[in-house]
Amino acid sequence: MRYLPLTDADRAAMLEVIGASGVDQLFVDVPEAARLEEPLDLPPHQGEIEVSRALEALAARNRPAAGGVSFLGAGAYRHHVPAAVDSLIQRGEFLTSYTPYQPEISQGTLQYLFEFQTQVALVTGMEIANASLYDGASAAAEAVLMARRIARGRPGVLLSGGLHPHWAETVATFLRFSEAALERAPLDPAGADDLAARITEETACVVVQNPDVFGHLRDLSALAEACRAKGALLIVCVAEPVSLGAVEPPGAMGADIVAGEGQGIGNGLNFGGPYLGLLATRERLVRQMPGRVSGETVDAEGRRGYVLTLSAREQHIRREKATSNICTNSGLCALAFTIHLALLGEAGLKRLALINHHRAVTLADRLGAIARVEVLNETFFNELTVRLPLPAAPLVEDLAGRGIFAGVPGSRLWPGEAGAERLLILAATEMNTGEEIETLARALEGALA
């Protein structure tokens, strides 16, 4: 077998050094009653040709949105990732390296994490960021846990009705066995919910998303002030990192913690994972920030270098008092983000964002011209919501059969919710051409005729 370098001669030689007559002697501690005598009911080993054939057959049974006319968004965005990104992350020294526990031989990883942390802090307008979490939804949950630690004793957690439901549900799961009092504002397709009125002295944190799941943009400064006045923390979620090229960042609006999804920069769709959780905050809160963090220092010869630091917050030291149980981060995805953003640079990110916004404006104008289709957004970045005269899901299904992915129907994100049935959330990125927008519009017109 191609991944096993030991020969039978090697095995015999090793057994002799050990002083055992066979490998089964090494398994003597396995209780007899539990020893497997029969082989497992699984197929035998195969070469690359057969394995490739089997997996290509599975891949062929999918119709990838990325290759077609797609306006799917809602937390995962189709963007162009420059060729250099994938080429670089496949270098063995990145792909097959490990957590940088021995910093002297991990300066590559530690430096790119330091650069990643800086990039995340810059784009979100915050002071510091960690070296990534699993994804945006679990980053939001970790942000809530962090806020609860800081606002000791306050039970209230208030979630906006514009927060992505997967993120809201993840927060709910993480809080399930705690003393938190979770309040979820109702579905808010109009982007108008007034959370400030709901904040009390018992509120630990308020969680909003900007742009929200329906695409609305808001100035959160007033909400940030309302939180501050009551001693609550404001957590702002960002699901589309490219938006930070065109939209005022959460840090400038007064956020205390930013929880984000970094997939849109450097990482493909991959059917939902692995993605990239971003967490950024203020320096004064750094001791409560979960996750790994790379810090600058010097070596014994006075040269600048980097190490994992503030480890005493983490599970392997604090154990039950840790800031989180998290161990692994999203290293390679963070590297892809760092490389892509390095390639874009200031000018590139801003222009990419402008192009995205332009495509969405084109889409909005075109859809707004269709009878009985109501565009709900006054403001948006690259994602918007329309209300159709009939349930969106069957229409989406029908169009998908014709190779057009029209967007995410509200019933997929809020099943059973009557107010969501006729909603369709669409994203337009630099990958959507004018022709595609026209194709979609014609298909919708046809379906609604």
Next chain:
Amino acid sequence: MAETRYTDEHEWIRIDGEVATVGISQHAQEQLGDVVYVELPEVGRRVAPGAGMAVVESVKAASEVYAPVAGEVSEVNAALTERPELINEDAEGAAWFVKLKDVDAQAVAKLMDADAYRAYVEGLD
């Protein structure tokens, strides 16, 4: 000059009237290595004997500091927040952690004195 008493968790306490000063011992500091951070309690907090009251962090470890006796935190040593290395420099003097008030002098007297503590430490591995 008040006599210093020690707990088996390596805290020291010196009482002066009804206010006691608490820190960690020289031995504790040596075991910890370079101290990088200290988490101190809020003033006004009431503590029970043996309750976790503060946390000391070194690069590779975090240790709880326990209240030697019951009392109320009347003051915390802000100098430790700015210079945690003070604990390595002067653990039993300038690097006190908290002052406790409403402390029972009898409870303090029951703790180990310097000789007893030295013998205790030698008895540990």
Next chain:
Amino acid sequence: MSRGPRRPSGGPEAGPGTSVSQGFRTVSGNKGLEIEEPLLFEQGDPALSGVDLEAPPAFESRLGDVGRKGPIGLPGLSEPQVVRHFTRLSSKNYAIDAGFFPLGSCTMKHNPRLNERIARLAGFAGLHPLQPVSTVQGALELMDALAHWLEVLTGLPAVALSPAAGAQGELCGMMVIRAAHDAAGRKPTRVLVPESAHGTNPATAATCGYAVDAIPGDGRGRADLKGLEDRLDDDVAALMITNPNTCGLFENEIMEMAAACHEAGAYVYCDGANFNAIMGKTRPADLGIDVMHFNLHKTFSTPHGGGGPGSGPVAMTEALAPHAPLPWLTRGAEGLGLRETAAGEAAGSIGRLKAFHGQFGVFVRAYTYMLSHGGDGLKQVSEDAVLAANYMLAALDRTLSPAYRGPCMHECLFDDEAFRAHGVTTLDFAKALIDEGFHPTTIYFPLVVHGAMLLEPTETEPKAELDRFIAAAKGLMQRLEAGEAERLKSAPHLAPRRRLDETQAARHPVLRWRAEPAPQQAAE
């Protein structure tokens, strides 16, 4: 007379088999292929970009009044600069591709390149998670097949695929247990954990609202059965056990432990980080385990990528399955689907642990690996992994100081007894291994052994590589015996950096680059 290359005076003696670079300083600070590479932010020009994007025609903005007002502060670089920057960074990293990586408990095995090719097929990589399920039947089939393999390997009938990594898998397992107790109207408050456990275990238990009770070891490197039985009562929700355990040993009384737990109404959660030792040899279900997480990035060869991403699916009994996290994979007349709400059959689910469906890109790699090895291959993997670890234990048993007598499972544990007489620590020995061209073992874990060195060779090491490591360890000990402790204490000498000041990094954290120097202050 020395036959080695000429050296500047004051350097160590050259001789056959040694290499020289100390005392020789270059003008640039670079050392041949190793380049001193500044940060991205210290290079470039705002006018540059490594991406060519055509500006859109003028149009009316719909951003409202929240368009970005100021600069971001990002540097601008061309593609050649970016490629060079990251290529230079990569040359400072050790990796499995480059050499032996005996990190205990991490299972640093070879990452097959077929996995990478398959994961990048457009039919997998290009799938949006919220496409209609009718358009992703192949992906759902792959997830179902992966779950099936995990079920067969464990003997447990249900698998939740969504947890993002091992720690999330643990959280999932413990939440499922808590949900099962709640559903049955039981309110136990404690979880039993062996004192040798990994830190994620108590951290996870605390997140589920449980207090942690440590079970002492039995002196033989295993959890003490009597210690467990003494602590079991109806206030115990679960036992969290790692098997093989963090000392590299099989918990041979696990069946008795499981039986005692079940009798007391407690569940048995198994941390499956060390599953590489037992595939095809025994099944967790047969050992009495109720729920176990996997680390696909350990046992199933998906790349560690510098710290992630991972994937932590969880296998569980029929009794716990109703509480599995969303989404659930379903199979019906119309094909495979996803149940994404806690309704109907899934009403008892603990809910979501993350957005979407799990680490699909990692599933593809793990499944490719499973098909490549097959059932027979996975059994060979475990046998070779255990053989290699026992070989290291036997070969090093008079050089280093084994913590426990063998046989061990897939990893072997040493303490620092052999170093004490020479006044060096485990850390010093580890840093000396770096100079010898090896990544050190896991050090100072588990905490129950003084100066622990946990060595996991894995099954993908050629015997010659194992022998090279053994020879280097023996050579280092010989040097120690010859009185050369100072060389170890100041190691590493030849890595891209000497030892780094971790105290300074923690006392005065600098976690990002800043345009102007910020005032030095410790965080509150």
